[in-house]
Amino acid sequence: MEYKARINLLLPIFFGFILLSTQKLHSQSEVVIKTGGDYYWTQIIDDTFDIAKAEARTELIYQISQELKDIKEIDLKTDVNIDSIGYLTFERGPKKRVVAFVLKKYIKNIHESHTLNVIQLNYTESSLNATQILKDTISVVKKVEEANKTVVEEPQNIVNAATSMEKTVNTSQISDNTEDIIGFIINSKYVADIEKVMQQKKYQGTINYGVLKTSTLYPERCYLLVFDPANGEIKALLDKGSSNIRFDLITKKDVETFLQTYNKMNIVWIQIY
């Protein structure tokens, strides 16, 4: 065959094989972890790996805590001890994708006597921290094996999955009842003592408040909280009223011309629904 003819034959075959064999290499590890059924896993996408890892860890702990609780009403204060979580990291567009995972058997069967099978993972992508993942997995296995040899009490070092997500003050001790709210304010000395509770109740729709502005005042609906701007000390809590005379719920006395009386103080109106 002529040289040119050979090239004409071989070139398309060559490129054809190149194309046919070019497959997107999806992480076999990811496939094993996500579809194998042996891992708890979660996935987070965020701006940086550090942020995504932290969120993935929190979400993973939360998910595990839900699965281990077998009650109708979810109690989010379950304590889960996890000190060996693996991570897979990928780029996703401009963001970072993180898969956090842990062996189910480590969590559920920590006291079982049978030998744990280690799942061998094949790492095909350079983005994976393969060595660390294997180390984590092996250390998990070792911990389980050691636990099986001795009687192990419940771990003392616990992580409360709900705590890190709680951003609000617990206001359950102060009911939404008007008397309780008024009582709470009367028994507090400084605005700082009541601020967070009042904020939360406002967010939850129980009360409203704002800086005193006479043009928008609805006196029949609002209490007036008077405090010293220098240190936040509560000076008076004036009852609802429609005239210039109001009853101070703290001193139990009438206050006339309260705007003049408290002209150096800050006044906040409070409406309780």
Next chain:
Amino acid sequence: MDTNLLRTTCLILLFCFISKIDAQYATKVVLTDLSDEQLKTKMSDNASKLLTEINLAFFEKRELKIDRKIISPTAIASILGMWETSMFRCYEADIIEKVINRKNGYEVRNIPIFIKDAPKGENYEETVILFNSEGMIENYYISIGTNRVNEILQQSTDVTDFRRRQVVLDFVENFRTAYNRRDGAFINKVFSDDALIITGSVIKTQPKTSDMMSMNLSTEKIKYTRLSKAEYLNGLNKVFKSNDYINIVFNEVEVIKHNKYPEIYGVTLKQNWNTTKYSDVGYIFLMIDFKNEDNPIIHVRTWQPEKYADGKKLERDEVFSLGTFGIYNR
């Protein structure tokens, strides 16, 4: 070598090449965490078909030809609405995701898309596919971000609250996507006819005086304007018509249940509003009534700028919340 054999070989290779081009734009979706294998396979196949068709249409610069056997009319309308604003594609060939249970169906999150005509830096979004209980695609919209969703769901106090928060988030994501696809009809549907709609605009602060009354007066820094539903929607439709691209992003999302009326939720969103002609950042507050969970209604919608005229950011306390509005005669 025989010419015919050579020709045949080349044709076979050419066929493989073309198939490979198509395969390169295919997206394969694998789903987990659903015990019904048949249903799971059906959902995987439907999601794969949808995303692959979107990718092919993107590459071929043509209209979408979605198989109506796998998808509801609502979902088609949503996707076509997004497509009309801008073509988009799924840029990952393999996706493995969990199936999440929701009321009357399932959802699959973290489907990545690239939006062609979005402003630079806003091209990449995550989307959600909703399925009904038979595995048919029921809806499709842009997500607010799985991490935000998780954060809100983790604040649930009980199973009922968890389920309602799912509905809230579903609503918020659909609501956000309605702006992206310029769906005035949907926005009209979800606002109560007597909704309270308030828009704030920043004004210069008044100098403080020394008299006693003024010392107790708050300084007017934001001017609030009340709009009727019709006024608001008219203004919105004008924006939809005059802008080629609209993108709103919710950077912060807070969901709070009303203490006295548990079917009412306050949703506070920090919104980045971007159109071809205008951008701003502000806080949206929605008071949403979930008495009828299948048709939630917005009773209050407010917007406040993120900052005052002097650049100072609004304190959390200054942003409208459930307590700002009294609920009477319920």
